Amino acid sequence: MMEYDTLIRGARVLDGTGRAAFDADVALRDGRIAAVGALTDARAGTELNAAGRYLTPGFIDIHRHADAALLNEGFGEAELAQGLTTVINGNCGLSLAPLSGTHQAEAAAYLAPILGDIPASRRFGSLGEYLDAADRTPPPLNHATLVGMGTLRCCVAGFDGGDLDGEALRALHALLERALSDGALGVSLGLGYAPECFYTTEGLIRALEPLRGSDIPLTVHMRQEGEGVLDALREMLRVGRELRVPLEINHLKSIGKSGWRKNVPEMLRLIRLAREDGLDVMCDVYPYTAGSTQLIHVLPPEFQRGGTAALTAALSDPATRRVMRERMQTGADFENITHLVGFENIRATSLRRPEDLPYEALSIAEIASLRRTDSFDALFDLLADEECFPAMIDFISDPSDVADILCAPFSGVISDATYPSVGLPHPRVYGTFVRLLEKYVREDRLLSVEDAVHKITGQAAERFGLKSKGRIAVGADADLCLFDLRRLHEPGTFSSPRQLAQGMDMVWVMGSPAFADGKKLGTAAGAALRRG
Numbered sequence: 456m457m458e459y460d461t462l463i464r465g466a467r468v469l470d471g472t473g474r475a476a477f478d479a480d481v482a483l484r485d486g487r488i489a490a491v492g493a494l495t496d497a498r499a500g501t502e503l504n505a506a507g508r509y510l511t512p513g514f515i516d517i518h519r520h521a522d523a524a525l526l527n528e529g530f531g532e533a534e535l536a537q538g539l540t541t542v543i544n545g546n547c548g549l550s551l552a553p554l555s556g557t558h559q560a561e562a563a564a565y566l567a568p569i570l571g572d573i574p575a576s577r578r579f580g581s582l583g584e585y586l587d588a589a590d591r592t593p594p595p596l597n598h599a600t601l602v603g604m605g606t607l608r609c610c611v612a613g614f615d616g617g618d619l620d621g622e623a624l625r626a627l628h629a630l631l632e633r634a635l636s637d638g639a640l641g642v643s644l645g646l647g648y649a650p651e652c653f654y655t656t657e658g659l660i661r662a663l664e665p666l667r668g669s670d671i672p673l674t675v676h677m678r679q680e681g682e683g684v685l686d687a688l689r690e691m692l693r694v695g696r697e698l699r700v701p702l703e704i705n706h707l708k709s710i711g712k713s714g715w716r717k718n719v720p721e722m723l724r725l726i727r728l729a730r731e732d733g734l735d736v737m738c739d740v741y742p743y744t745a746g747s748t749q750l751i752h753v754l755p756p757e758f759q760r761g762g763t764a765a766l767t768a769a770l771s772d773p774a775t776r777r778v779m780r781e782r783m784q785t786g787a788d789f790e791n792i793t794h795l796v797g798f799e800n801i802r803a804t805s806l807r808r809p810e811d812l813p814y815e816a817l818s819i820a821e822i823a824s825l826r827r828t829d830s831f832d833a834l835f836d837l838l839a840d841e842e843c844f845p846a847m848i849d850f851i852s853d854p855s856d857v858a859d860i861l862c863a864p865f866s867g868v869i870s871d872a873t874y875p876s877v878g879l880p881h882p883r884v885y886g887t888f889v890r891l892l893e894k895y896v897r898e899d900r901l902l903s904v905e906d907a908v909h910k911i912t913g914q915a916a917e918r919f920g921l922k923s924k925g926r927i928a929v930g931a932d933a934d935l936c937l938f939d940l941r942r943l944h945e946p947g948t949f950s951s952p953r954q955l956a957q958g959m960d961m962v963w964v965m966g967s968p969a970f971a972d973g974k975k976l977g978t979a980a981g982a983a984l985r986r987g
Contacts, residue, residue, distance in 0.1 A: 512931070536959055554610065616760050638984075936963075964980040
């Protein structure tokens with residue numbers, strides 16, 4: 456008679472490969488899956504009747520911004536409640552580490568709207584130091600990180616414009632190679648943000664030269680996601696072909712009604728053709744029509760040279776404001792979000808000054824009305840008064856575009872969750888993966904449960920080289936979710952986002968129960984996952 460630590464009996468198993476569900480018992484021992492099948496003669500210290508419920512690998516979020524948050528006491532409840540057992544941080548070029556050199560304070564201030572406040576004690580000089588710090592106080596779920604090229608560029612050159620060359624380029628390459636040797640799973644770009652938006656395509660390729668011909672994933676927040684999104688995609692397909700690296704197009708979308716139902720079908724066609732031509736390219740999407748990022752992202756990028764301190768000063772200068780206004784009223788050569796979707800679809804969040812708190816989660820148009828001014832002045836005043844700290848939630852995408860991307864066989868599912876220190880977060884922090892199963896599988900029947908689970912388990916693990924994650928098979932890590940699909944529910948809303956996802960009966964991390972009965976348990980079985 457075989458003895459195990461845990462025996463889950465009679466589950467409806469979705470093994471993470473995309474194949475049809477099957478009934479089986481699953482046994483766990485020493486943090487691994489020890490047996491799968493009809494284990495009638497087996498015994499365990501803990502036995503659980505799972506009849507009528509799905510047992511899946513733990514969900515993997517390949518695009519999250521919890522770099523700093525995972526070091527906070529109490530981290531993990533929002534993640535575990537939606538079935539997450541592994542998250543990958545450092546996305547959009549915005550990794551917490553490394554922060555070194557003369558520009559580290561400037562970089563930390565720039566990262567704050569996405570990652571939360573970063574005190575000096577969390578400015579790690581290398582990615583290895585950051586991962587070691589996380590190991591000392593392990594969170595309740597696994598985590599890994601990409602190295603952000605925006606962070607690296609800021610370390611060596613601040614927010615200066617133009618391509619890097621000479622000593623700055625050599626310093627950038629040294630930092631990149633060090634981060635990869637420290638265990639970064641891949642490299643992320645944030646070409647929509649300063650300072651990376653200042654690269655030319657040729658300068659970007661030179662900056663990424665250490666990746667040439669490798670199997671290291673390169674992920675990208677593209678240069679534009681609005682009117683110039685097709686050219687932005689073509690640029691990245693060129694970069695992928697030139698460097699011969701796996702390419703992940705992050706949070707694929709088309710911002711603004713003028714491009715809805717036009718750009719996404721064409722982008723999916725371009726990706727499919729590139730794959731047929733041999734390029735290892737995939738994309739991902741969050742299952743919401745609203746995004747969230749820094750509010751300064753609505754401004755023309757040239758005004759972000761010099762960082763947030765210089766931009767705050769510029770926002771207080773009447774002549775500069777006039778130029779900004781003119782650019783935003785007519786400009787099509789940057790991601791002109793206010794022009795594409797309107798001030799009424801951009802909500803300000805993460806406000807810190809007491810006198811601004813009544814404006815939290817109001818649209819810029821609503822704030823302008825309350826202040827009895829126009830939307831441009833309301834935006835500029837708010838950013839200047841708040842020293843460019845605010846974030847935003849912007850309603851930008853078409854639901855049918857989101858559905859089309861979800862259905863693509865080469866797409867993954869992400870949260871793109873950010874962790875501002877104050878204000879209202881996007882509900883995706885709490886509900887993305889339950890939303891996928893509740894809305895797009897159970898209600899809309901857009902995806903089969905097998906396909907949806909595959910995208911957030913086996914496919915995600917394979918994409919980032921997590922060889923022991925994402926599947927239910929003998930020898931795999933015992934990261935598991937148990938749930939009844941009929942009971943899953945995302946209660947969070949944009950006005951009340953801080954609500955745990957509902958319906959996840961049990962979540963295990965490395966064989967230890969981490970979430971049950973609607974709450975996080977006291978275990979801390981998570982680990983920092985390193986490449987190699």
